[in-house]
Amino acid sequence: MSKKFKTKSMIDKGLNYTDNDSIKNYNHPYEPYHIQMLLMDHIYKLLDNDEQHSKIGIFESPTGTGKTLSLICSTMTWLRNNKKKALSSSTESITASLNNHPDDEDTEPEWVKQSYKDDILNEKINNFKILEDSINKFEKTISNGHSSSAVFNSLNETQNLGIVKKRKLQHIDIQISKDESDTNEDNQFILDNNAVEDTSKTKIQLEIQTLLSKLDDKNNNNNNITNNLQQPIQILYASRTHSQLQQFSSQLTLLEHNKTKFPSSIFPVSKEKIKYLPLGSRKQLCINPKVTKLNNTELINEACKNLIQSHDCVYYENIDNLPMEAIFNEIIDIEDLNELGRKYKSCPYYFNRHIINLAEIITLPYQLLLMESARESLNIHLKNSIIIIDEAHNLIDTIMAVNKSVVNLSDLAICISSLKLYLAKFKKKLNASNRVNLLILIKFLNNLCKFIVKNFKINKQVNPNDILQYENSDKINFHDLLAFIKATKLPYKLQSYIMEQDKSQQQINKGTPLLFKISKFLQSLTNPSVEGVFYFSGENQLEYMLLEPSEIFKSITENCFKLILCGGTMEPMNEFKEKLFPYVPPEKIMTFSCDHVISDNNLQVFIEKDSAVNDINRSIFEFTFGKRNDFKMLESLGTYLLNLFKVIPDGVVLFCPSYQFLQTLMDFWQKCPNDHFFKLNQLKKIYSESFTKTNTSDSPLNKYQERILIDRKPAALFAVVGGKLSEGINFQDNLARAVIMIGLPYPNIFQSDMVIQREHIMNKYSDNKKLAITETKNYLDNICMRAVNQSVGRSIRHVNDYSCIYLLDKRYNNPNIKNKLSGWVKKRIVTDNYQYKNLSLQEYDDKIINSTRKFFFQKKLE
Ligand code: SF4
Structure with a gap:
């Protein structure tokens, strides 16, 4: 513990710090201001508290007071101290895993159990050491001008790291199914006739599916060592805009350039690299030009999934060309990650999933943190995460926006005519099930239009059951209908077809992908949260709005290790307590409002x-x-x-x-x-x-x-x-x-x-x-x-x-x-x-x- 930061002014101001008290060396690159020390003390204390004391912190630190550096220095210092503790003793988790071991006998002598614990611990430490060595060797070879991939190969051969496996995905020849289909260029728009009904699969397709799943298992096994190297605690830093996330990575770079060392947690490694990973959406990280040209989040997501399924994205097939050392070797941002992806012809979006366990500090936009589907897609685990939400004054609005859905008469009309056009064009190529589902969807959208026309009254609340039962709509199985939309990728196929038509005919609306919007509304309609409400707004518009964001946010609050909401202007703080944590006793929420650094x-x-x-x-x-x-x-x-x-x-x-x-x-x-x-x-x-x-x-x-x-x-x-x-x-x-x-x-x-x-x-x-x-x-x-x-x-x-x-x-x-x-x-x-x-x-x-x-x-x- 350093006394370097215990300045006279702090004592003069009656802060009553003692030698053993909260003044720590947070490895700040400069002499921190008094208010920065106070903020870092509060954050460190929150992390060090047991959960019964407090798990949530709401902190206000005005812009220009070095908030980002304070956040990084206090959390990284705590993270390393905690990891050091976890790696230096037989931790509870090891004891628990020993106790759960099926072969374990209570009668085993204590020294046997201890020896087993030590083995597990040593293996863990050793894996972390290999990780550091590997990153350091990569850095040296880069600075010596060697080809990085050569290093990568030699490391892989000599050390059998497992972390950096060159997993060559075996290309499955799916020629058979290609031969069976038409060569007509319109095929790209046709719904998968097997997407919903598995029973219609041929024997050979089932065999291919089995083979694919075996390969998946094999690949999963290959990642086992990577999985074993899970960091005990990770920092997830979320902010609203790209520029705020860029600023965060530039502050980390500044720490590196200042040669700031956070304490190493791995003995005898003296300098442990900051392992930082910037996460982004496919829209930010996709490097496949066929997909990026779509320039729309939903279309990019679906196009990507489509290409992966048909093994047509070369960047996904080459995913393990990208060495993880290139990412952890230095602090990189989203643009650098894109560059690396292009250099190694390997998809950075999916590569992030493979190495996320190794990262100590991860940045991501709000939306990726708030949406469960995005968290799953990126392999984000909330458990054992310190979640920092910066610029959190926008958090409530963002949760509301993410969960809002809206349809209006003109969108519905365009969507219905597009669906009819699509059906007329492809009805001969679609199987009976897909044709019927399309007709059901058109029927329901027509009913929805009629419902709006008949009942519209501005600001009037609507019972979702009235919509679902209108004009015999209750006979529709909405669960199946939504499953059909999702499995066949209908919104993507329809939109792609419409865009293609629009190129030549110039008469069909090409704006927002309407069916994406409408299927989001259908999801809200069939699965509304009790805290949400449907109501009429604008011009013939039907909207769904969340009224109490706390229930949706609860899964994040309850599953993470600690939650920090931070921002330059967090007042009025009570709003966060009331709207996001009404079920948490106020005394269990730590709040702190920093003064400004100005005199x-x-x-x-x-x-x-x-x-x-x-x-x-x-x-x-x-x-x-x-x-x-x-x-x-x-x-x-x-x-x-x-x-x-x-x-x-x-x-x-x-x-x-x-x-x-x-x-x-x-x-x-x-x-x-x-x-x-x-x-x-x-x-x-x-x-x-x-x-x-x-x-x-x-x-x-x-x-x-x-x-x-x-x-x-x-x-x-x-x-x-x-x-x-x-x-x-x-x-x-x-x-x-x-x-x-x-x-x-x-x-x-x-x-x-x-x-x-x-x-x-x-x-x-x-x-x-x-x-x-x-x-x-x-x-x-x-x-x-x-x-x-x-x-x-x-x-x-x-x-x-x-x-x-x-x-x-x-x-x-x-x-x-x-x-x-x-x-x-x-x-x-x-x-x-x-x-x-x-x-x-x-x-x-x-x-x-x-x-x-x-x-x-x-x-x-x-
Ligand atoms: S796998 Fe990666 S590169 Fe390929 S389309 Fe998807 S996001 Fe783009």
Whole structure:
């Protein structure tokens, strides 16, 4: 344990660390900031706790505070310490396996049992050593300029590693079935006539199937040694976007370049490599040009499965050409993995499955973690995994989106006509069973159309049984129908055929693969979660929405070893507890909200006065939906901003609650007698986010950045909360010396999903109306404040950054609202100071302007 990190400031701040306490050497590449140490301490403690204490951690660490490095350093240090322990003693698992051994006799002497345990342990350690040696030798040979595959072969021959088996898949000659079929090019679109009914298989096909399954067994045996090398605990790091995952791997690379050593867990190996594996979808990792050109996730998935089945993907057939050492030799990202796949002509997507057990730290997009089918496909095991979900402020929305399904009349109509076209074209080539199933599907989709037409009423909830029984639909066996769709790959075949037709005829809709969408809806319909609801929305649309994400998420929470939700803006944290873990006692959830790394005087937060009498020139700001067209308030806002723009240097980012409000504001200022738009534009050139898509090079954001960073002239960017610019964009330094929130961005309560959610909460608390109203309000406040925290968090991006935040609506003073602000923002609210309390509105404004002027003057001097 190092004392290197026990700094004077930590002792001064009364943190009461003792020599034996939680200050550990987390192998951070730099001297960590105090708040980074606190975060790493919390994470390490969570991992070290036994499960009864706490298994879930919710951590907030603002952007720019080195959150990713803190996550990596604390979890990797714990992981290695834990592995070292597991490999240095006869662990419980070995004892358990000994006790379960069928030949085991209680009468066996203790020394026999101990010797057996030692053997197992030694074999494990030895396998881990071989793995390290193998990676290191590969690295040396690469740096000596030898061919990697030669090394691979020599390692394989001399060491009989097993880990790096060159499994030559035997190619089964399936000429027989090819001969039996037509050579017509349309064959690619025809449903497999044997997909549903096994009884129709010929003897020779059954023999081939048996042979294939034997080969599969053989291949599975070949992987046994790889399976034995399962890491005791693995870190699964999930984030929402590709760029966030890229950032994670670049931080790992930084650790490698800094020669940061996490403690080796294998004696006598002094330097143990970080074994990192980036997982991705087929869309990201497929290297077969025939498949990648499809450019659609569902089509790519199905096309891949199709090619594998017919042994037509050369990259899958050559899967073991890719040496695992090439992946673990250094930190690689998805693009590198693609490169390696191309170099060795081997599929990186499927290769990942083979070596996943060896990885210590794995990254993957949210969707792959949240979908059980994707987890199975990638061989992801939750047990013994530390799951880190980063940028988790989006987690609830993502779970809802993954589980949502929707159909509308026009999609259904297109799908029905496509199916009819398909049936007419191929009916002679389809067997009776497939023809009947297609007719049943068409019949049901017709019934669904009629049901929508007859019953549509916006926001009306629908009982799924009413749909399933409509016009004799209850006679349909939906289980069989779904099995038929899946087994025959109908959505893929249909879509491929339609796309082919579209090429020549240009008349059939080629947009989203509709039958994929519709079969997802059918699955929800036949297997709805009790927490889900069907309802009418939009224009003749039928939607399925999950109301309580906790049940779906439960399988992850319960099966993993530890779960960490982390993000730059996790407030209001209670929302996660209520929505994702309502069945977990709150004291079993560890929460921690980090302060920012900036010093206290790098940020000032101002809130509109909570109560005051409107004066003749100024309305108090309260941009409720009903008051957004109050022209006096819009005029007051224009004057207020003019005064602010005069004292804030460089760039200012302003957030409005909606596109509609932004448009109203701009229209009003352009027409108002005070010429506000002209005056504001003179002080800072105005750029405004538009609802319609613009070219990237032509976007308001690009122009704004150019003006500030290249022309070095002041500008103001008007954006919309929840729009394109409120998340994922850094407005650091001069790009945002101030962030101004105009109003509170509540969701539109008349939107269908909001109506249904509100009804759900009211029903949930139907025996206590007052509580139901409070909970509904709380639900809407949470959505609003999550968006506010995201938007204001754009301004401070690193330790030396400085900025002012203005919350222009008196409702921000409401304790329910204020308490949902991120901790680091809340603690810097200047206007909570008693000196502001008793001022008139004019005096209050003057004080804010003066304070702002002083703040930036001071910063200029520093
Ligand atoms: S096996 Fe791999 S390379 Fe081949 S189609 Fe599937 S994902 Fe693409």
